[in-house]
Amino acid sequence: MQKLLIIWLISIISIPVLAEENVVLVTVKEGDTWRKIAEEYLGDADQWEDLVKFNDLKTTQLRVGQKLRIPANSVSRAREQIASAAQSVDKAIENGAQIFAPDALIAAQELLNKAQDAFRKGQYYSARLFAVGAAQKGDYANELSQSMTTKGIEAVIADMRGSVETKKEEDLDWVDAELNQKLFTDEKIRTFERSHADVVFLKGNVLRIDENSLAVIRKLQMDVRKRAAKAQVVLLEGDLSAQLQGLGAQDEVEVVTGTGVTIDSKSKEFQVDVAKEDAATRVVVYDEGGKIDVSSGGETVQLKQFQGTKVMPNTPPEPPRDLLPAPQPVAPESGERIFGKRSLLKWEAVEDAKEYNIQIGKDPLLRNLVINADGLTVLEFETPLLQNGTYYWRVQAVDQDDFPGIYCPAQKFTIFFDETPPALIIYKPQQHQLVLTPEIVLEGKTEPEVVVTINRKYTVQPAADGSFSYPYELNEGENQIEILAVDKLGLENRQTRTVYLDTTPPTIRIPELPETEIATNLKVYPLNGYVDTDATLTINKRPIPTDSNGKFNTTVVLSEGINTIVLTARDRAGQETQLIKRITLDSQPPRLSLRKSTNSNPTNQNIITFSGRVDEAEILMLNGEEIPLTSGMFEKTVRLEEGENELIFVAVDAVGNEFHKTESIFCDTQPPELLSHSVSPSTVYGGETIELRVYARDTGTGLHQTVTYTLKGPDNFQYSGVLTRRSQQEGLYQATVTIPNTVQGRIDFKQIILEDYLGNRQEFTF
Numbered sequence: 001m002q003k004l005l006i007i008w009l010i011s012i013i014s015i016p017v018l019a020e021e022n023v024v025l026v027t028v029k030e031g032d033t034w035r036k037i038a039e040e041y042l043g044d045a046d047q048w049e050d051l052v053k054f055n056d057l058k059t060t061q062l063r064v065g066q067k068l069r070i071p072a073n074s075v076s077r078a079r080e081q082i083a084s085a086a087q088s089v090d091k092a093i094e095n096g097a098q099i100f101a102p103d104a105l106i107a108a109q110e111l112l113n114k115a116q117d118a119f120r121k122g123q124y125y126s127a128r129l130f131a132v133g134a135a136q137k138g139d140y141a142n143e144l145s146q147s148m149t150t151k152g153i154e155a156v157i158a159d160m161r162g163s164v165e166t167k168k169e170e171d172l173d174w175v176d177a178e179l180n181q182k183l184f185t186d187e188k189i190r191t192f193e194r195s196h197a198d199v200v201f202l203k204g205n206v207l208r209i210d211e212n213s214l215a216v217i218r219k220l221q222m223d224v225r226k227r228a229a230k231a232q233v234v235l236l237e238g239d240l241s242a243q244l245q246g247l248g249a250q251d252e253v254e255v256v257t258g259t260g261v262t263i264d265s266k267s268k269e270f271q272v273d274v275a276k277e278d279a280a281t282r283v284v285v286y287d288e289g290g291k292i293d294v295s296s297g298g299e300t301v302q303l304k305q306f307q308g309t310k311v312m313p314n315t316p317p318e319p320p321r322d323l324l325p326a327p328q329p330v331a332p333e334s335g336e337r338i339f340g341k342r343s344l345l346k347w348e349a350v351e352d353a354k355e356y357n358i359q360i361g362k363d364p365l366l367r368n369l370v371i372n373a374d375g376l377t378v379l380e381f382e383t384p385l386l387q388n389g390t391y392y393w394r395v396q397a398v399d400q401d402d403f404p405g406i407y408c409p410a411q412k413f414t415i416f417f418d419e420t421p422p423a424l425i426i427y428k429p430q431q432h433q434l435v436l437t438p439e440i441v442l443e444g445k446t447e448p449e450v451v452v453t454i455n456r457k458y459t460v461q462p463a464a465d466g467s468f469s470y471p472y473e474l475n476e477g478e479n480q481i482e483i484l485a486v487d488k489l490g491l492e493n494r495q496t497r498t499v500y501l502d503t504t505p506p507t508i509r510i511p512e513l514p515e516t517e518i519a520t521n522l523k524v525y526p527l528n529g530y531v532d533t534d535a536t537l538t539i540n541k542r543p544i545p546t547d548s549n550g551k552f553n554t555t556v557v558l559s560e561g562i563n564t565i566v567l568t569a570r571d572r573a574g575q576e577t578q579l580i581k582r583i584t585l586d587s588q589p590p591r592l593s594l595r596k597s598t599n600s601n602p603t604n605q606n607i608i609t610f611s612g613r614v615d616e617a618e619i620l621m622l623n624g625e626e627i628p629l630t631s632g633m634f635e636k637t638v639r640l641e642e643g644e645n646e647l648i649f650v651a652v653d654a655v656g657n658e659f660h661k662t663e664s665i666f667c668d669t670q671p672p673e674l675l676s677h678s679v680s681p682s683t684v685y686g687g688e689t690i691e692l693r694v695y696a697r698d699t700g701t702g703l704h705q706t707v708t709y710t711l712k713g714p715d716n717f718q719y720s721g722v723l724t725r726r727s728q729q730e731g732l733y734q735a736t737v738t739i740p741n742t743v744q745g746r747i748d749f750k751q752i753i754l755e756d757y758l759g760n761r762q763e764f765t766f
Helices: 002-012 034-042 045-054 072-094 102-120 124-151
Strands: 024-027 067-070 155-161 164-167 187-191 196-201 206-209 214-223 228-243 252-257 262-265 269-274 281-285 292-296 299-303 307-311 329-331 336-339 344-347 353-361 369-376 380-382 389-399 411-416 424-428 433-435 439-446 451-454 458-460 467-473 477-486 492-501 518-520 524-531 536-539 542-544 551-557 561-570 576-585 591-596 607-615 619-622 633-639 643-652 658-667 673-680 689-697 706-713 717-727 732-738 748-755 761-765
Touching (some): 024 034, 034 045, 034 067, 045 067, 072 124, 102 124, 187 196, 187 206, 262 269, 281 299, 292 307, 299 307, 344 353, 424 477, 424 492, 439 451, 439 477, 458 467, 591 658, 673 748, 689 706, 706 732
Parallel strands (some): 228 252, 336 411, 433 492
Antiparallel strands (some): 024 067, 164 187, 187 214, 206 228, 214 228, 228 269, 252 262, 269 281, 292 299, 344 380, 353 389, 389 411, 477 492, 524 551, 536 561, 591 607, 607 633, 619 643, 673 689, 689 732, 706 748, 717 732, 748 761
16 A cells, blocks of 8 residues: 555656755764764754664664765755645644545645654655655645635534534524534534533634533634634633634634633633632633733733633632643653553653643544543553554643643554454364263364463463364363463454263252152142253153243142152253152041030020040131140130120141031020019009009010019018010010009019020019
8 A cells, every 4th residue: 555655656746856865975983973973964863773774784883984874865855845744734724624625634644644654764765755745635635625715614513522412592402413513603512521522613723612511602703804713602611622723813712701701812722611619710821922811800811821820700810820830751652552452651740730631632733532531640541442543642730729731742652453353263072062071172273372261261372383272171061161362462262162061860859849748638739840951851751841940830630549740851861860759639628526515505604615526637726726636536615705606616637628617606694684664553542453564675585475573562562473575676564463452552563583585584672
């Protein structure tokens, strides 16, 4: 590819440019050194190694009188051509080639990089060829950009990372921003965590809206006649950094914060930060000759290069302060080639630094950032995985008051790695192979100088042709074997083999089934258990499905009495295991014979004794209370409650069969209640017939049909008799009695005897 590029360059470069270069012949004098000669003839003492290569010398030791060939004209012309190309590229950037001619600009930058690399290697002729091509591509990008500035594009999102949103003045909703999206006056743009957006103005000026920021593009104007740009940005919160390399003498850039701070800039590189915690505004200036007027609270301070100020809301700015110096890079050396996907960047400490910020990008100006890491408290940073290519990085210190310091000059490094992992072929064992002996031999082939590890534990050094073998001891069952080949760049090729060692017959496990014989009352009996995952299962020659873990859930239908169940497991090696279980089905309930101390029901006894016998029962319960059994015999005394008593006997055998028997006994121990009694008339004069009435009530078994009574009267008169109940519901007893003619005076009851059907009685004496 490089050869074709050189041929193309030769075809476009004029003959005078390619004229043969003059070589100066120099004689080494006393006191001469390589660095002194390189400084005198090449203008750069660091080019001394190129002189050694140009003279094709095997040693760096100089001898007085030694003749050296110095390509003085080649060096000066190459240096001039590279400087001219760099100027052409910078001019294209200033005129917005990043937006209007990105392809031509990238080509110019790539050619310029090749020219600089060739110059450092002492290939001055190739360096000139590349530089001429870079200048022509830069001029083309510049011309194309200038021709398009009349299209009226005001600003473009040239680069963005993460989550970025914009909102036009007339819109209600925020929308996701797009790369190369045009921005217009009064349009808002906001970024979220780990996000940023580069807004590019004409002439290649860049305003970077950093993470968690909100800004308004307040004014974007271009005076075509004067070729002067006017821009005003309102920073409501967050960070804004500016790289205004194309800022002209008549251009105006103004930043206004939401806290009342105005920043009128004549600086090409500055940064503004509005802190979220206390709304403090920090402004810093980086470029040589740059000036910024910071106004707030009716006062203005002017910042110059490497100065900053802090402004609290609506208060005058603090006096300018000096920024912390740039940290000194330690590693890698600028231009170093890194063989791998990561690079460890290191720098020296800066006195009074609180933390450090680092930027890594794809271009020397770090506009196209790949990594932007803040708040580092150590003096090193390991990059994440990077792609092949050239990168630039710089680091700055942050002081105790959160002012960002001066960035160190951009350092260059190149990431190089071969993305193709080493080849790896496994001959033995085969995937999912079943073996019957514990020891196997792993055999395979990879590339020379590759390290092979087995399960990341055992290391194997392949032979010169990449072949390898390793004895491996298997464990019973499934074995996962990882074979990993790693080359010098750390690229890996990983392959696995699953090998099964089977030296034992399969197992059958039924955790819930006892080892002894089983008795049950279930006609459909569940069998749940496990077999080895590589085994099949039958129960009484019936195939039973299992899941990926060897688990099975099935049932067997039992007959009354003893049932023989045969479980057979067979593995892939043909080994069998049988498990024989005997299950007895007992579906008959136990038998209960019952005797009690009284056959009367209802009864007026509140204590009753039950006795009897149960056959084939383990437990006998009465109303939930267990009754002790002696050889199946039992006796239980029960205290009855007034009223209806329900006695439930439950006999349970060993497998859970139940027999239920219910006895209902009504208990009535309370006598009737006397409600009222009367004699009418209660005063007699002899020979009258009187009416006797008694009202009673019984809440138990009911009133007796008759009531015995005794009357009393004057002169020791007494009369006894029987009242007959007229109505069961009313409890009324009535009778008539004729009083002897000789009895005169008051008649009343002397005694009433009430009785219910169970013989509960009560005497009432008056």
